[in-house]
Amino acid sequence: MNAPARYAVQGLLYAAFIAFVGYFANAPTYEPLAPGYALVRLSFSHGAQRKEPCRKRTAEELAKLPPNMRAPLDCPRERSSVIVELEMDGELLYRIVAPPTGLAGDGASTVYRRLTVKAGRHHFRARLSDNVKGEFNYAAERSIDLGAGRALLIDFNAGQGGFLFRM
Amino acid sequence: MTLLWLVYASGINGYMLPWDKLAQFVVIATAEWFDALPIFGGTLIRNFIAEGAVNDRLWSLLSFIHIGLPLAVLALLWIHTHRVPGANTNPPRAIMVGTSVALVVLSLVRPVTSQGGPADLSAAITTVDLDWFYLPVYALIYRWSPGEVWLLVGGATVLFLLLPWLPPKRRRKAGFHILLHPDNRIIPVRDGEPVLEAALREAVPAPFECRNGGCGECKATLLHGSVDYGLYQDSALTPDERAGGKFLMCCATPLADLEIEYVPTKTPGNVPVRVYTARVMRMKLLSHDVMQLLLKVQGDEVPRFYAGQYINVLLPDGQKRSFSFATAPHERDHIELQIRRVPGGLFTTRIFEEMKEGDTLQFEGPLGSFFLREDSRKPIIFVAGATGFAPVKSMVEHAFHTGMKRKMYLYWGVRSLRDLYLPELPRRWAREHENFAFIPVLSEPKPEDEWTGRTGLVHEAILADFPNLSEHQIYACGSVAMVQTAHPAFVAHGMSEHDCFSDAFKLAPHLRAESAELVQPGGRR
Ligand SMILES: Cc1cc2nc3c(=O)[nH]c(=O)nc-3n(C[C@H](O)[C@H](O)[C@H](O)COP(=O)(O)OP(=O)(O)OC[C@H]3O[C@@H](n4cnc5c(N)ncnc54)[C@H](O)[C@@H]3O)c2cc1C
Numbered sequence: 001m002n003a004p005a006r007y008a009v010q011g012l013l014y015a016a017f018i019a020f021v022g023y024f025a026n027a028p029t030y031e032p033l034a035p036g037y038a039l040v041r042l043s044f045s046h047g048a049q050r051k052e053p054c055r056k057r058t059a060e061e062l063a064k065l066p067p068n069m070r071a072p073l074d075c076p077r078e079r080s081s082v083i084v085e086l087e088m089d090g091e092l093l094y095r096i097v098a099p100p101t102g103l104a105g106d107g108a109s110t111v112y113r114r115l116t117v118k119a120g121r122h123h124f125r126a127r128l129s130d131n132v133k134g135e136f137n138y139a140a141e142r143s144i145d146l147g148a149g150r151a152l153l154i155d156f157n158a159g160q161g162g163f164l165f166r167m
Numbered sequence: 168m169t170l171l172w173l174v175y176a177s178g179i180n181g182y183m184l185p186w187d188k189l190a191q192f193v194v195i196a197t198a199e200w201f202d203a204l205p206i207f208g209g210t211l212i213r214n215f216i217a218e219g220a221v222n223d224r225l226w227s228l229l230s231f232i233h234i235g236l237p238l239a240v241l242a243l244l245w246i247h248t249h250r251v252p253g254a255n256t257n258p259p260r261a262i263m264v265g266t267s268v269a270l271v272v273l274s275l276v277r278p279v280t281s282q283g284g285p286a287d288l289s290a291a292i293t294t295v296d297l298d299w300f301y302l303p304v305y306a307l308i309y310r311w312s313p314g315e316v317w318l319l320v321g322g323a324t325v326l327f328l329l330l331p332w333l334p335p336k337r338r339r340k341a342g343f344h345i346l347l348h349p350d351n352r353i354i355p356v357r358d359g360e361p362v363l364e365a366a367l368r369e370a371v372p373a374p375f376e377c378r379n380g381g382c383g384e385c386k387a388t389l390l391h392g393s394v395d396y397g398l399y400q401d402s403a404l405t406p407d408e409r410a411g412g413k414f415l416m417c418c419a420t421p422l423a424d425l426e427i428e429y430v431p432t433k434t435p436g437n438v439p440v441r442v443y444t445a446r447v448m449r450m451k452l453l454s455h456d457v458m459q460l461l462l463k464v465q466g467d468e469v470p471r472f473y474a475g476q477y478i479n480v481l482l483p484d485g486q487k488r489s490f491s492f493a494t495a496p497h498e499r500d501h502i503e504l505q506i507r508r509v510p511g512g513l514f515t516t517r518i519f520e521e522m523k524e525g526d527t528l529q530f531e532g533p534l535g536s537f538f539l540r541e542d543s544r545k546p547i548i549f550v551a552g553a554t555g556f557a558p559v560k561s562m563v564e565h566a567f568h569t570g571m572k573r574k575m576y577l578y579w580g581v582r583s584l585r586d587l588y589l590p591e592l593p594r595r596w597a598r599e600h601e602n603f604a605f606i607p608v609l610s611e612p613k614p615e616d617e618w619t620g621r622t623g624l625v626h627e628a629i630l631a632d633f634p635n636l637s638e639h640q641i642y643a644c645g646s647v648a649m650v651q652t653a654h655p656a657f658v659a660h661g662m663s664e665h666d667c668f669s670d671a672f673k674l675a676p677h678l679r680a681e682s683a684e685l686v687q688p689g690g691r692r
């Protein structure tokens with residue numbers, strides 16, 4: 001092949017290379033959420049109640065312990081699981097039993113869940129139990145207008161009174 | 168694999184920092200992906216869950232990763248490339264420049280801009296323009312589940328890690344063993360390795376010259392087992408010899424455990440053969456068809472060699488071409504080659520038509536057992552045909568350098584005057600050293616040469632001057648034809664085989680040749 005032809009072919013190949021790299025570098029568009037849908041995200045980290053309440057140690061028991069460990073109260077560290085139920089428009093959308101984390105089962109229970117729902121006005125009801133008996137001791141309801149492409153975050157913070165609905 | 172993943176992670180990290188829509192997608196997807204692992208279990212996403220969650224501290228962490236990861240990559244790469252001898256980490260310069268320019272042009276034509284304004288964590292990402300080279304995994308996280316993507320990625324990693332041990336049994340074979348006679352030694356051969364290579368690695372004094380199937384020097388006898396004969400020239404191993412159980416150690420690879428017998432030699436000083444890279448420092452046309460090439464060896468490390476030895480230039484396609492050192496071993500600055508253009512020759516044509524100063528080439532060496540023997544006191548007759556002068560120059564300069572007092576005669580045979588490409592140099596030697604004499608011999612002098620000196624074939628001129636050669640050492644170097652006609656004639660005049668050293672400039676075997684006479688493609692049994 002003579003020189004001009006060689007350069008032309010090389011140029012062409014480089015152009016094809018540029019086009020290929022250039023196109024796929026930010027196309028085609030990816031659609032993580034279909035049109036007409038919205039996102040409900042349930043996320044929280046909550047330390048449930050201890051499984052057993054603290055107990056006062058007897059004098060006898062205290063005497064058996066090494067002096068530096070003679071705490072008057074014996075508090076078993078294990079926490080109970082957290083149970084969460086989320087209903088949308090009267091139907092159960094999601095239920096989870098989240099065990100405590102940590103080797104001794106004394107950490108917070110963490111839940112994260114990503115749910116895709118049809119856009120529109122929805123009535124949400126959330127309940128949470130964090131005790132051994134499984135009683136739902138927290139509950140909240142809210143009607144929310146969820147536009148397409150919006151994300152509703154359902155958080156939980158016992159200190160702030162329980163469930164938080166955030167848009 | 169660690170390196171690959173680190174590079175990938177630092178790229179992903181780069182996508183987070185612009186904090187646009189794509190960054191939001193990448194950050195959340197990363198968190199969701201990792202949260203699928205039990206150890207995180209939903210805690211990571213809390214960092215990005217709502218507008219207030221992304222704080223300065225997290226941000227510093229991301230920026231720190233942005234610097235830390237590439238540093239880790241750099242450190243590991245450095246170790247990695249140092250573990251591989253002679254690692255070649257750059258593509259050929261033309262490709263390097265070409266792709267760099269192409270990418271710069273691309274970045275100007277289609278710059279990557281941030282997408283959809285600053286990240287808004289309260290909104291869901293509905294559409295995003297993905298980098299499909301880097302982020303296809305992220306699309307899969309939502310198409311499949313994060314757990315499945317972990318399986319895929321983990322599986323691929325494990326697969327790649329196992330790759331060196333995995334596939335076909337062919338490669339798993341550790342190779343064979345050879346029982347060597349007369350050493351009575353057993354040496355291992357790696358899979359696919361020529362017998363000669365294994366022998367040299369084990370410091371076996373195996374004879375060899377061209378390592379290329381051209382000289383027949385490495386011929387050995389196969390006593391037991393079978394070999395792939397490889398590609399070699401018919402003249403190096405005739406069909407009769409092959410039928411008689413001979414094979415060429417430089418070309419043959421074992422197909423089973425072998426038992427062989429060879430004739431051991433003393434390799435000159437055990438100079439190790441290595442591959443070198445050299446830059447063409449200067450090119451000078453010495454005559455109409457001889458080019459002088461000065462090579463600067465990279466790392467400024469001229470190999471140690473013996474005067475008269477040669478190198479094999481390695482062509483990009485794996486072929487080799489032999490050329491003698493024209494410099495003496497004490498010349499530590501550069502290597503000189505004198506290269507005659509072979510009409511229709513692949514490499515020599517390239518030298519004359521394409522090669523420029525500054526080009527680089529690779530060669531292996533030093534090779535050959537044609538070198539100046541310093542343990543004799545007999546006068547020396549050098550017989551050079553055309554560029555056979557090159558190794559002779561090396562030997563003569565070495566002799567002068569070491570103060571050798573033996574009488575030296577140089578007979579340089581060429582066709583006509585214009586082929587005598589460095590006539591002044593030997594004449595100067597003759598003037599400056601009384602133990603040196605120079606006798607040029609032209610075989611076909613042209614009328615315009617007005618030649619009054621010796622004519623005819625160079626070996627005939629020698630025989631006319633020295634009817635009895637028994638008290639001389641002869642070093643003959645030149646074309647095959649010259650060496651092959653001269654040798655019997657010298658023997659007939661009393662030359663002892665002991666005192667004759669010759670190097671025939673054979674052409675490289677033509678491995679891809681169509682002509683069957685030149686080529687013996689062996690091994691397909
Ligand atoms: C030990 C040794 C030392 C040497 N030292 C020197 C030296 O110092 N200086 C020097 O100039 N030379 C030296 N030579 C010779 C040199 O190696 C050759 O001239 C060189 O290999 C030619 O290479 P090339 O690629 O140009 O030619 P090649 O491509 O090898 O071709 C050589 C010839 O074969 C012909 N040919 C090509 N293909 C085929 C085919 N398929 N079938 C038949 N014929 C074909 C070509 O037309 C050409 O005439 C030495 C050789 C040896 C063995």
Ligand code: FES
Pocket residue numbers: 374375376377378379380381382383384385386403415416417418
């Ligand atoms: S070394 Fe094997 S043929 Fe030359």
